[in-house]
Amino acid sequence: MKYFKFLLFLLPLVSLSQKKFDNLREQLVKSKTLGYEYVYAYENNYAVFRTFKGKMGLIDTTGNVVIKPTYEYIYNKEELKNLYEVGNTVNKKFKRGYIDRKGNIRIPLEYDDIFHLDKNLIRVSKNNKTGVVDTLNKIILPLKFDFIMDHGAIIYAQSNNIVDIFDFSGKQLTNYKAKDIDYFTDDRSIVTLQNNDTFIINNEGKSILDPIKNHRFEKVIDSDSYIILNTISNKKGLINSKGEYTIECKYDDITNHKSFFIVKDKNKFGLVTKNDAILKTVIYDGIYPVNYKEDNLFQNQLLAKKDNLEGIINPFLENDIIPIRYKDVDDFSDYYIVTTVENKNGLFSENGDRIISEDYEFYNVAPDKIFATKNNKKYLLTITGKTYSEIEIPVDEFAKNGPFSKGFAKSNFQIFKNGNKYGVISNKNEIVVACEYDAIKNIYSTSEFIVKKDNKYGVVKAKNEIKLEIKYDSYQIIKEYIRFDIKNPKTKKAYMINYSSDY
Numbered sequence: 001m002k003y004f005k006f007l008l009f010l011l012p013l014v015s016l017s018q019k020k021f022d023n024l025r026e027q028l029v030k031s032k033t034l035g036y037e038y039v040y041a042y043e044n045n046y047a048v049f050r051t052f053k054g055k056m057g058l059i060d061t062t063g064n065v066v067i068k069p070t071y072e073y074i075y076n077k078e079e080l081k082n083l084y085e086v087g088n089t090v091n092k093k094f095k096r097g098y099i100d101r102k103g104n105i106r107i108p109l110e111y112d113d114i115f116h117l118d119k120n121l122i123r124v125s126k127n128n129k130t131g132v133v134d135t136l137n138k139i140i141l142p143l144k145f146d147f148i149m150d151h152g153a154i155i156y157a158q159s160n161n162i163v164d165i166f167d168f169s170g171k172q173l174t175n176y177k178a179k180d181i182d183y184f185t186d187d188r189s190i191v192t193l194q195n196n197d198t199f200i201i202n203n204e205g206k207s208i209l210d211p212i213k214n215h216r217f218e219k220v221i222d223s224d225s226y227i228i229l230n231t232i233s234n235k236k237g238l239i240n241s242k243g244e245y246t247i248e249c250k251y252d253d254i255t256n257h258k259s260f261f262i263v264k265d266k267n268k269f270g271l272v273t274k275n276d277a278i279l280k281t282v283i284y285d286g287i288y289p290v291n292y293k294e295d296n297l298f299q300n301q302l303l304a305k306k307d308n309l310e311g312i313i314n315p316f317l318e319n320d321i322i323p324i325r326y327k328d329v330d331d332f333s334d335y336y337i338v339t340t341v342e343n344k345n346g347l348f349s350e351n352g353d354r355i356i357s358e359d360y361e362f363y364n365v366a367p368d369k370i371f372a373t374k375n376n377k378k379y380l381l382t383i384t385g386k387t388y389s390e391i392e393i394p395v396d397e398f399a400k401n402g403p404f405s406k407g408f409a410k411s412n413f414q415i416f417k418n419g420n421k422y423g424v425i426s427n428k429n430e431i432v433v434a435c436e437y438d439a440i441k442n443i444y445s446t447s448e449f450i451v452k453k454d455n456k457y458g459v460v461k462a463k464n465e466i467k468l469e470i471k472y473d474s475y476q477i478i479k480e481y482i483r484f485d486i487k488n489p490k491t492k493k494a495y496m497i498n499y500s501s502d503y
Contacts, residue, residue, distance in 0.1 A: 025042075049069070051069050072089060139170075146160070184220075198217040300314050399415040449462075
C-alpha cells in the first residue's frame with residue numbers, strides 16, 4: 001500500500017446541543033467538588049472527562065456519570081454509538097480494548113493497539129502482529145499480519161513483505177504475492193509484483209490489463225485510463241484497458257485534473273486532453289489548481305507561472321482569466337482571487353473581473369470582508385458581488401496574526417494597536433476585545449484570544465468576555481487545549497479550545 005499522512009485541522013459546525021454541552025463543560029471544570037481536569041470529545045450526547053488523578057470516565061448531557069473514571073484512556077468516537085475504546089496499564093504494559101456504555105467488555109483489554117476501521121470492524125495488534133475483529137469480537141482476519149489498513153470496501157493486509165486484499169467478511173481476493181497494491185480508483189488498482197512488474201486489477205482482484213514489458217503503471221485515472229511510464233525512455237503516457245495508447249509515452253510527467261491533463265516536458269508545463277489534443281502549449285514554468293475543493297467556482301481555473309509571475313488560465317479559453325503579471329495569486333474564498341504586486345493586494349472575481357485594484361495591503365480576510373491598509377489608513381472593506389465599499393477604522397496599526405497565506409490571514413477578527421496597547425475589532429466593525437492589553441493572540445482563528453496584561457496571561461472571548469482569569473505566568477498551546485501555568489504556587493490549568501463561533 002502507499003502510505004499517506006494528512007494533517008487535518010477541522011473546525012466543526014456546532015449544533016445547539018454542542019453549545020449546551022460547552023456551557024456544561026465550563027461548569028463541570030470550574031466545580032471544586034467534582035475534580036474534573038477537563039471534559040472533551042462530545043459525541044452522540046456523551047462526553048469524556050478526566051480527573052486530576054489521571055482517570056477517565058463518561059458523562060451524559062446533564063453531567064451524570066455513565067462510565068465511572070476507572071480507565072486511563074477513553075475515546076468517544078462519533079461512528080460508534082455504544083462502543084468506547086478504553087485503555088489501562090496491565091502488568092506494567094498499557095493495553096487497549098472496547099467497552100459498551102454499561103461498562104461491559106466487548107473486546108478484551110489485551111491489545112497493544114486497536115483502531116476502528118469501517119463497517120464496525122476493529123484492527124487489533126499484539127506482540128507486533130495485527131488482525132481484524134468485529135464489534136462482537138468475532139475474528140475476521142487472524143492475528144498474523146504485519147500491517148492492516150482499510151480503504152473503501154477493501155482491507156489491505158501485509159505479511160512478510162507480501163500484500164493481499166480482503167473484503168469486509170474476511171474473504172481473500174488476491175494471491176499474487178504482491179509487493180504492493182494501490183488503493184482503488186473507480187474499481188481499479190495497480191498491483192506491483194516482487195520483480196516490480198505491474199498490472200491492473202478490478203475490485204474483485206481479477207487482472208484486466210497484464211504487465212507490459214519495459215513499462216510500469218503509475219496511476220489509475222478512471223476505469224479505462226491509466227498513466228504509464230516507459231522505463232527505458234523514462235517518459236509517461238496514457239493507456240486504456242485494451243492496451244491502446246491515447247497519449248504516447250513522450251512527457252516527463254502527466255497529472256490529471258478534471259477532464260484534462262497537466263503535462264511536463266523539459267521543465268515546462270502545458271495542458272492536453274486525454275487524446276493528447278493541445279489545450280495550452282507547453283510553455284509555462286508551473287500549472288496548479290487554484291482551489292482543491294470540489295464545490296467551488298474554480299472548476300476550470302488554473303494558476304499558471306511564467307518568468308516568476310503568476311496568473312489564472314482556463315484550458316478551454318484562449319485569453320487568460322487573470323494576466324500572468326502578478327507576484328502572487330491566491331484564492332481566499334470560493335468566489336474571489338487575491339493578486340499581489342509590489343506587496344500590495346487586489347481582488348478579482350472567479351471569472352477575472354477586477355473588483356479591487358492593487359492599492360491595499362490585506363490583513364485578515366473572510367468570505368466578503370477584508371481588513372486592509374492604504375496610504376497609512378486602516379480600512380474594513382466589504383465586498384458585494386463585483387463591487388466593494390470601505391469604512392475607515394480609526395486605529396494606529398493592524399497587527400499581523402497568523403497563520404498567514406501569502407501575507408494575509410483568514411479570520412473574522414483583526415487585532416489592532418493604539419499607542420502601546422492592543423485590542424480586537426470584528427468584521428462587523430465592533431470592538432470585541434477592549435484596547436487595554438500588552439499583547440493578544442488569536443486562538444486558531446476562533447472567537448477567543450490569549451491576552452497579556454501586566455505580564456500575566458488569560459483568555460478573553462469576543463464581546464470582551466473574560467473566559468480565563470488573567471493571572472497565569474505562561475501558556476502552551478497543545479492541540480485541543482491550552483496549558484496555563486503559575487510558577488508560585490505551582491499551578492497548572494488546562495483550557496479546552498472552543499471552536500464554536502457564536503459571536
